[in-house]
Amino acid sequence: MKVVEIQNLTFSYSRSASPTIDDFSFSMNTGEIVGVLGQSGSGKSTLLRLISGLEMPKKGSITIAGKPVVNDRLFVQPEDRGVGMVFQDYALFPHMTVKENILFGLSRMAKKDRKPRVKEMLELVQMEDFGDRYPHELSGGQQQRVALARALAPKPKVLLMDEPFSNLDADLKESIREDLLLILKKANMTCMIVTHDRNDVEAICNYSITMCPLIAEQGAAGEKFQTL
Numbered sequence: 261m262k263v264v265e266i267q268n269l270t271f272s273y274s275r276s277a278s279p280t281i282d283d284f285s286f287s288m289n290t291g292e293i294v295g296v297l298g299q300s301g302s303g304k305s306t307l308l309r310l311i312s313g314l315e316m317p318k319k320g321s322i323t324i325a326g327k328p329v330v331n332d333r334l335f336v337q338p339e340d341r342g343v344g345m346v347f348q349d350y351a352l353f354p355h356m357t358v359k360e361n362i363l364f365g366l367s368r369m370a371k372k373d374r375k376p377r378v379k380e381m382l383e384l385v386q387m388e389d390f391g392d393r394y395p396h397e398l399s400g401g402q403q404q405r406v407a408l409a410r411a412l413a414p415k416p417k418v419l420l421m422d423e424p425f426s427n428l429d430a431d432l433k434e435s436i437r438e439d440l441l442l443i444l445k446k447a448n449m450t451c452m453i454v455t456h457d458r459n460d461v462e463a464i465c466n467y468s469i470t471m472c473p474l475i476a477e478q479g480a481a482g483e484k485f486q487t488l
C-alpha cells in the first residue's frame with residue numbers, strides 16, 4: 261500500500277525566488293525506508309517540512325495513507341497528518357523527564373492507554389530504566405532514542421527524520437544505525453531519512469533519492485539508488 265504519495269509538488273520560499281522544490285513527484289510503500297540525499301541547500305529539509313505541513317506548497321498534492329493532506333483545495337494541519345518527526349537536535353523538552361517527553365504527543369489518545377503506550381515505547385527503544393531522567397542526563401544516542409520514542413508514540417503513518425545522526429560521534433553512529441533499523445522494522449514504520457552520509461543509506465535504507473538544487477524530482481533530475 262502507498263503510504264505517501266506526492267504529485268507535482270512545487271514550492272518557493274518567496275514569490276519572486278525560483279522554486280526550491282519544482283514539480284516533484286514521489287511515492288513510498290508501507291515499511292519502506294528511504295534516504296534523501298543531496299547537496300546543502302537542495303531542498304531536503306524543505307521536502308520534509310512540506311510533507312509534515314510546516315510549509316504550504318504553491319502547487320501539487322500530498323496524500324498520506326490514502327488521505328489527502330494538501331492539494332489546491334485543502335490544507336490539513338500538521339497535528340492531523342499522521343506524521344512523526346525527529347529533528348537533528350532531537351528537540352526534547354529540557355524541563356520534562358523522558359516519560360513526560362513521550363507522553364507529550366499523546367493528548368489525543370484515551371487517557372487509560374497513555375501510560376501503557378509510554379511503557380511500550382520505552383521498551384521499544386530500550387530505555388526502560390531512564391524514564392525519570394531529564395534530557396541533559398542522557399547521552400546523545402540515548403536522547404536520540406527518546407526523540408524516536410516520542411515521534412513513534414502517537415502511531416504515525418510515516419516518520420520523517422532530518423539528519424538524525426549528525427550529532428553523534430562515528431562509533432556511536434554505527435551502533436545507533438543498527439538499533440534504528442531494528443526499531444523501525446519492529447514498528448513496520450515507513451520512514452524518510454534526510455542525510456549527508458551515503459553510509460547511512462547503505463546501512464538502513466531500501467533506496468535513496470537525491471535532490472538536485474532548483475530542480476528536484478525522482479527519475480529525470482533526481483537519482484534513485486536501490487541499496488537493499
Ligand SMILES: Nc1ncnc2c1ncn2[C@@H]1O[C@H](COP(=O)(O)OP(=O)(O)OP(=O)(O)O)[C@@H](O)[C@H]1O
Binds near residue numbers: 273307
Ligand atoms: N525559511 C526560509 N526562507 C527562505 N529561504 C529558505 C528558508 N529555509 C530554507 N531556505 C532556502 O531554501 C533552500 C533549501 O533549503 P533546505 O534547508 O531545504 O536545504 P537542505 O537540502 O535541507 O540543506 P542542508 O543540507 O544544508 O540542510 C536553500 O537555498 C535555503 O537557503
